[in-house]
Amino acid sequence: VWYGTVSAQEWSAAAAAVRDEGGRLVAVWAGKAIEKEATSAGESRAEAIFSAYVTLDGLFWLVLPLTPQDGVAAYPDLSAVFPAASRMQRAAADLSNVHARGASDARPWLNHGAWADHSYPLLQPIQNLPKPDPQALIDYPFVRVEGDGVHEIAVGPVHAGIIEPGHFRFSVVGEKVLRLEQRLGYAHKGTEQRMTQFDPLQAHRLAGRVSGDSTVAYAWGYCMALESATQTEIPAAAKWLRALMLERERVANHLGDLGALGNDAAFAFALA
Incomplete structure (x- = not known):
C-alpha cells in the first residue's frame, strides 16, 4: 500500500x-x-x-x-x-x-x-x-431523451421482490430501450458516521452488517485495514478460519446467483 x-x-x-x-x-x-x-x-x-x-x-x-x-x-x-x-x-x-x-x-x-x-x-x-420539509422534496431531474415516439417508463423504487429499492427510468421507442438511468441510495443508513462511534476492536460487527450476503467479506475487509494500520500479524489459525468462512460465503452467493438466473427465466425450481 x-x-x-x-x-x-x-x-x-x-x-x-x-x-x-x-x-x-x-x-x-x-x-x-x-x-x-x-x-x-x-x-x-x-x-x-x-x-x-x-x-x-x-x-x-x-x-x-x-x-x-x-x-x-x-x-x-x-x-x-x-x-x-x-x-x-x-x-x-x-x-x-x-x-x-x-x-x-x-x-x-x-x-x-x-x-x-x-x-x-x-x-x-x-x-x-x-x-x-415534507412538502419540499428535492427535485431530481432525470436526463430526458427527445425524439419522435420516445416515452419514459418509470419502475420503482418499490419492487415486488425482496430486493433493495431502486428507481429505474427507461427511455424507449416501442420495444427498443434508448437509455436507462438508475437512481439508488434509498437504503442509505449512515454507516460511515456510525462507524466513528464504535471502538476499533468492535467495529467489525458493524462492517459485517453493511451487506447481509457478504458479511464475512466486509468484516474481513475491515479487519485487514485495521491490522495493516496497526502492523498486526494474525495467527495462521485465524487466517485458515477466515478463508474457510469466506469460501463458504462465496459458494453460497454463486449458487444464489445461478438460481436467480433460472428464476428470471421462469424456472423457479432452480432457485428453490
Missing part, C-alpha cells in the same frame, strides 16, 4: 496515469486528514478528499487536502478519467459538502429528502440535522 498527500495537479495526473497503466479506481470519499503541525499545537485535522486505486504494483491511497472557499470545498473532477467516480463524488457532496469542480453531473445521490437541503450528515451528529 502506498499512501501519500498530493496537490490538485498531482490528483488529476495520478488518475490519468493509473488509467493509462490499466489500473482501476476503487473508491473516492471525503473526510478529515491529519496534518502534522510544527508547533506545540500538535496534530490538526483538515478537510480532504481521498481516492484509492489498484494497480499491478499494489494499492495507491491518495489524500488531497482542501481549503474551503465561501464555505464550500472543491477538488478536480475524476469522472472524466474514471466514469465510475461520478456517483462516489455525488455521495461525498451529499454527505460532506465536498464537491467535484467541473463535474458534468452534480445531482444529489444519497439525499432523497431524508434530510434538509444544505445539511450534511458527516459534518454533524445525525440527531442535530434539521428536519426536512
Whole structure:
C-alpha cells in the first residue's frame, strides 16, 4: 500500500496515469486528514478528499487536502478519467459538502429528502440535522431523451421482490430501450458516521452488517485495514478460519446467483 498527500495537479495526473497503466479506481470519499503541525499545537485535522486505486504494483491511497472557499470545498473532477467516480463524488457532496469542480453531473445521490437541503450528515451528529420539509422534496431531474415516439417508463423504487429499492427510468421507442438511468441510495443508513462511534476492536460487527450476503467479506475487509494500520500479524489459525468462512460465503452467493438466473427465466425450481 502506498499512501501519500498530493496537490490538485498531482490528483488529476495520478488518475490519468493509473488509467493509462490499466489500473482501476476503487473508491473516492471525503473526510478529515491529519496534518502534522510544527508547533506545540500538535496534530490538526483538515478537510480532504481521498481516492484509492489498484494497480499491478499494489494499492495507491491518495489524500488531497482542501481549503474551503465561501464555505464550500472543491477538488478536480475524476469522472472524466474514471466514469465510475461520478456517483462516489455525488455521495461525498451529499454527505460532506465536498464537491467535484467541473463535474458534468452534480445531482444529489444519497439525499432523497431524508434530510434538509444544505445539511450534511458527516459534518454533524445525525440527531442535530434539521428536519426536512415534507412538502419540499428535492427535485431530481432525470436526463430526458427527445425524439419522435420516445416515452419514459418509470419502475420503482418499490419492487415486488425482496430486493433493495431502486428507481429505474427507461427511455424507449416501442420495444427498443434508448437509455436507462438508475437512481439508488434509498437504503442509505449512515454507516460511515456510525462507524466513528464504535471502538476499533468492535467495529467489525458493524462492517459485517453493511451487506447481509457478504458479511464475512466486509468484516474481513475491515479487519485487514485495521491490522495493516496497526502492523498486526494474525495467527495462521485465524487466517485458515477466515478463508474457510469466506469460501463458504462465496459458494453460497454463486449458487444464489445461478438460481436467480433460472428464476428470471421462469424456472423457479432452480432457485428453490
